Amino acid sequence: MKELNIKLENFEGPLDLLLHLIKTMEIDIYDIPISDITEQYMTYIHTMKEFDLEVAGEFIVMAATLMSIKSKMLLPQEMVEVDEDSEYETSDPREELVQQLLDYKKFKYAATLLKDKEAFRDDYYFKEAMNLSEYEQLNKPLEPNEVTTIDLFLAFHEVLNRQKDAKPVEASVQLEEYTINDRMDYVYAKVYNVKLSEGLEFDNLFETFTRHEIIMTFLAILELIKNHDIIVKQSTRHDKIKIYQKEG
Numbered sequence: 418m419k420e421l422n423i424k425l426e427n428f429e430g431p432l433d434l435l436l437h438l439i440k441t442m443e444i445d446i447y448d449i450p451i452s453d454i455t456e457q458y459m460t461y462i463h464t465m466k467e468f469d470l471e472v473a474g475e476f477i478v479m480a481a482t483l484m485s486i487k488s489k490m491l492l493p494q495e496m497v498e499v500d501e502d503s504e505y506e507t508s509d510p511r512e513e514l515v516q517q518l519l520d521y522k523k524f525k526y527a528a529t530l531l532k533d534k535e536a537f538r539d540d541y542y543f544k545e546a547m548n549l550s551e552y553e554q555l556n557k558p559l560e561p562n563e564v565t566t567i568d569l570f571l572a573f574h575e576v577l578n579r580q581k582d583a584k585p586v587e588a589s590v591q592l593e594e595y596t597i598n599d600r601m602d603y604v605y606a607k608v609y610n611v612k613l614s615e616g617l618e619f620d621n622l623f624e625t626f627t628r629h630e631i632i633m634t635f636l637a638i639l640e641l642i643k644n645h646d647i648i649v650k651q652s653t654r655h656d657k658i659k660i661y662q663k664e665g
Contacts, residue, residue, distance in 0.1 A: 431479030432521040434461060439518070446518055449511055451490050455483040486510045562650040564658060566639070569649060572619055572658050573635045577628065595630060600637035608647055608660050616650070616659035 428434040489510035
């Protein structure tokens with residue numbers, strides 16, 4: 418066999434060295450010629466000794482393992498049963514080593530990907546965390562079943578769609594302009610005119626269902642929530658939204 422010139426490198430362990438030899442010698446990892454790979458492995462070990470380099474114990478253990486596998490390959494192969502029909506096949510002494518090499522190769526590839534991602538993330542700079550404790554009182558957690566601004570917006574969007582899809586009615590209607598303050602007073606009065614425990618159904622706030630009325634009512638509710646005058650809740654996702662008096 419042609420002598421393989423080995424360049425001394427820093428291998429992370431014996432499996433790393435074996436993978437290097439397998440790649441260099443262009444052999445099939447599933448059908449390793451143990452005699453050849455053992456010879457090249459031992460050549461590397463002897464080369465390290467000639468350069469007065471310390472050979473780690475794990476490299477010596479692998480050398481002994483390769484020699485053991487090599488000797489087993491020369492002996493008559495043991496037959497093992499593989500199924501209930503009493504079929505037999507020859508056990509391969511290299512099987513455990515091949516599995517170790519495949520597992521090592523997989524984890525080494527994963528480590529390379531993680532290293533690349535680490536290098537990529539090194540180009541990002543992050544702002545240091547801020548102390549937001551002073552905002553805790555300004556942004557109190559929601560009460561049970563209290564809806565968010567998004568939920569309220571979606572409810573108004575549904576009302577607008579209903580207004581858009583409604584059949585036009587021929588009638589003479591006096592256009593009434595609302596201000597936010599007008600609607601705030603209106604909503605506040607309607608809510609505080611019902612029992613505290615009952616609440617006012619969201620749809621009961623509208624009379625003409627015009628776009629102007631809907632928008633002004635939406636803004637009025639947001640202001641009343643901001644001022645802690647009312648609270649908007651929904652028992653479940655499909656229940657009607659109700660507006661309640663603010664307790665206390």
